[in-house]
Amino acid sequence: MQLTGNLLIGQQSVHGSNGSIKAVNASTGAAIEPAFGGATLADLDRACALAWSAFDVYRETAPEARAKFLEAIAQNILDIGDDLIERCMQESGLPRPRLEGERGRTVGQLRMFADVVRNGDYLGVRIDPAQPERKPMPRVDLRLRYIGLGPVAVFGASNFPLAFSVAGGDTASALAAGCPVIVKAHSAHPGTAELVGRAVQKAVKDCGMPEGTFSLLFDSGRDIGQGLVKDNRIKAAGFTGSRGGGTALMKLAAARTEPIPVYAEMSSINPVLLFPNALKNRGEAIGKAFVQSLVLGAGQFCTNPGLVLAVDGPDLDAFIAAASAALKETGAQTMLTPGIHKTYEGAVEKAASHADVTTAARGLEAKSGHQGQSALFVTTADAFRKNHELQEEIFGASSLIVRCPDLASMRELIESLEGQLTAALHIDEADYAEARSFLPALERRTGRILVNGFGTGVEVGHAMVHGGPYPSTADGRSTSVGSLAIDRFLRPVSYQDLPEALLPDAIKNDNPLSLNRRIDGKLQLAS
C-alpha cells in the first residue's frame, strides 16, 4: 500500500504545506520515505469546521449504524494486512509479535465499543414520569439521556502506535460516544498513522457517516496540536504521553474562553509492594516475574513497574539477587524513537550517579545505537523520602527498589507518592491483614490495585480502570482503557414535558431502542 504523506481532511487527501515530517527508522535512525506534509492553520480550520458540521448528524446515528461503522474501521485495519505491521515495526522499533498483538487489541477495542453502542447503557436513560395529581404541585415529566460532548481532539501516543493512536482507545470511545474525532498524528509513526487513517476514512464513506466524522492531521511543529485544543469547536481532548505535554494541554484547555476537559494519561511509576511472607516464600519467583514485566516492550509502558517497596532484610536481598540475575540476562531493546532512547539513557545515568542510589544490575549492553539497556537500582526509604526526583518516571526498562525499615515506614512512603495508574501487592495469606491496612492509601492514590501480578497487562474489559489521580492522569475520574472510557466524552441532557413526537428514540415511552432504563430511580432491564 503506497503512502501519500497526505493529510486526511474529511474525505479529502491533501498534502500539507506547512513543513514536513519524515519517520525515522527506530533501529537505524535513518529517515524513511515519504515526507508527510504538515497541516496549516487553514487545514486545521477546515477539519474543525467539518467536524462541527458533522456532530449533530453523527451523534444521532442509529446504534446499529454506528456500531457497524466501528466494526468497519476494525475490518479495514485488518485488511491493510502486513503492510501495516511492517511499516509500524520500522517506525516504532517494536517487534512483530507485539505489534500483531497490539493490532488485535485495537480491533478488539473497536468491536467492544460497537457492542457498547448496541447495548446503549452508556446513554444512561432516566425517566421520571409526570405525576399530574401530585400535591401541592403536579410533577412534570422528566427524561434524561447522555449525548456526546462534541468534536474530540485525539493525540497519537508514541508507545502504542496502534492501540492508542489514530484508531486507538481514545478515538474508539469518542466515536462510540457520538463525537467526531480529529487526530493529531504522532510524528514518530506518520506512516502507520496514514494507513490507519485511511482505514477510518474509508469506513466513514462506506458507512455513509458525515464527512467530518474523522480527520487526520500531521503537525510539523506544535501549532496544530495546540491549535486543536484551543479551537472552540473542539470540546474535549485525549492524550497519552509525557507529563510535560499533558500538563501543557491542560493549561491551554483551562485558559480557553470555554474550558474543556483534557484526558491526559501522563506518568506513573506503579509501585510494587512486596509483603514479608510472600517475599520469604516466593521472593525468587517474584523477582523473575518482576523482571519479565519490567523489560516488556523495552519498558515503554505507562504501567511499567518503576518502583519496588519492601522491608529490608535477607529476604529482600534474595529478591534483589534473583531479580538482578534475571535482569543481567535481558537483552537491550530498540526504543521507540532516538529521542526517547536518549532521554532514557540520560535518566538512567542520573540515577546511577545519584549519591543515595546503588546499581543492582544492568541488562546486556546495546548492540546498536538506539537500544535501551535495562537497569535496576536500590535505595533506602530515607533517601527516597528526601529526594523527590527519585519519584520521577524513567520511561524504559528501569526500576528502583526501596529498602524500608519496616511495614509502617513502607506505608508512610505510600502516602508520599504522587497519583499512580496502578499498585501491585505481592502477598501470601499470612500477609492479608497487613495488606488490608494498605488498601485505603492505595485506593486514594491509584486507579487499579492488583494482587500477585504486575500492571503491564492492561485488560480491555468492562471493569478496567486505566486512570488514576493526578499526575498519573489529568482527571482521575476516568479511565482511558475499557468500555467505561466512553463516559469521558458524554454529558447529560434532561428533557421536560416534551411531546413524544419530539423525544429522541432513547427516551421514548415505548423504548424503541430496547434500553435498560432507570424509571423513577429504579433500574429496569429491557425485556
Add this chain to the structure above:
Amino acid sequence: MQLTGNLLIGQQSVHGSNGSIKAVNASTGAAIEPAFGGATLADLDRACALAWSAFDVYRETAPEARAKFLEAIAQNILDIGDDLIERCMQESGLPRPRLEGERGRTVGQLRMFADVVRNGDYLGVRIDPAQPERKPMPRVDLRLRYIGLGPVAVFGASNFPLAFSVAGGDTASALAAGCPVIVKAHSAHPGTAELVGRAVQKAVKDCGMPEGTFSLLFDSGRDIGQGLVKDNRIKAAGFTGSRGGGTALMKLAAARTEPIPVYAEMSSINPVLLFPNALKNRGEAIGKAFVQSLVLGAGQFCTNPGLVLAVDGPDLDAFIAAASAALKETGAQTMLTPGIHKTYEGAVEKAASHADVTTAARGLEAKSGHQGQSALFVTTADAFRKNHELQEEIFGASSLIVRCPDLASMRELIESLEGQLTAALHIDEADYAEARSFLPALERRTGRILVNGFGTGVEVGHAMVHGGPYPSTADGRSTSVGSLAIDRFLRPVSYQDLPEALLPDAIKNDNPLSLNRRIDGKLQLAS
C-alpha cells in the same frame, strides 16, 4: 435557639478570631446580632486535617449507617423548628412560604440521597470474572467500584440559604458519595448557616461518624474560601454563585499542584422560545405565565427566564402587551442582600438606557430601600447579535424580549448564545416540525430543554439535569440537582485478582450489599 457566632470544626464550636461578620436584615439593611468570628488559616488547617483523617473511615461506612446519617441531618433541620425560618427570613428577605418550601426541599434532598446510598447503584459495580482457560492468555479477575474523591469544599449560595448552602444539594451529594464536607458559609446568612451546621454536627455525633465528616467555617474576607480550594487535602469543590466567583475558583483549582474539579454553577439567561402557532393561539396566557416565572423569588433563580426569542409581528406584540400588563402589577420584592439589590438596579438602569433597547414595562415601584422593581425590555435580533453585553445575566426579575425577523434568524441567535442551564420552547402541535429543527442547537447549549413551561421549577428527581455547558456551569458533564449529582464526587477504582478476604463488600462474590452489578458488561439486577 441561641446563636453563638462560632465556627464548627468537627465536634468543636469555637469563635473565630479573624475579623467578624454580621448578617444584615435584607429588608432594612440593619445589622443583626450576633457577630460571627471569621476563621483563621489555622482553623482552616484544622478542619482540613480532620476531614482528611475522617475520609478513609467515612467512605467505608455501611450503606445503612450512611443513609441514617443523612436522614438524621434532615430530621435535625426540621427539629430546629420555626427559629430557622425566622432567622432565614431576616437574613434573606425571602418570604415564609418560600423558605418553608425550601426547607422541605432540603430535607427531601437529604432523604433522597439516603435512598441513593441504600440503593447503591452509584457504586457502579462492574465485575469481569477471571477466565483462567482463556487463550492465548488467561484473563485476570477484574472488579470495579466508585469511591469518593476526598474531602469536598462547599460554598453556600446566597439565593438558596437552605437548599444550596450548609446542608444543601452539594453537601448532601458529597456526603452521600462518602466525602467529608467543609462548608464555607455565605456571609449573607451566617445565622441560618450556624443553625443548619449544628444540625449536621449533631448528626455526625449521634450517628457515630468520624469527627471530621463535617465542618463549617465563616470567612470575613476571601482567604478561607480560596484557602479551601487551594488546600491539597480538598479534592473537589461545589459552588453556586456569580460567574466572577466561579471562574476565580476554577482558576485556583487548575493552578494547584494537583488540579481538582470545581463544580461551579454560575450564570444563565435561560432562553424562552415562542413558536408561531403557540404565540398566535396562546400568546396572552404564555405572557402571563412568563411574568409569574420571571418574578418568582424576586427573579433570583439561576433558571430565571432572562431572554425571550420570537418572530416579530402582531402576535408578538400581543404577547408583549399581555406580559407588560401583568408585569406592571407585580410588586417590588426585597432582594437577598443590599449588594445584590444594588447590582440589580445598576444592571436594569444600564439596560434601560441602552440605545438599542426599549423598556416595555416596569413593575410596581419599591416600597422600601432594598426591593427590586421588575423590568421587561425589548430589542431586535440585530441589536442582540451586535451587543454581547445583552447576553449578560441580570440577577433579578428582569428579562429581555428579542424581536426576530423569522425563525431562521431565531435559530441563528441560539447558535450565538453561551452555555445555558435551560431552554424553554412554547409550541403547539403545528410548531413541532420547526421546534425539532431547534433541538440539536439547544442540546449542545443547555442542560435541560423544556416544553410549554419555564425553568424556574427545578424538580429534585433522578432525571433532572441542573447543569449545562460553560459558562452556565464550570463543568457541563454534571448536574448539581437531583440524584445524579452524586456522580460529581466519585471516581472509579479497579481491583485485580484480589482475594475475597480483601475485597470491599460492594464487589464481593456473594454480593452482600445486594447491588445491581454489571457482570462481563451485562447489567444484572440484584435478585
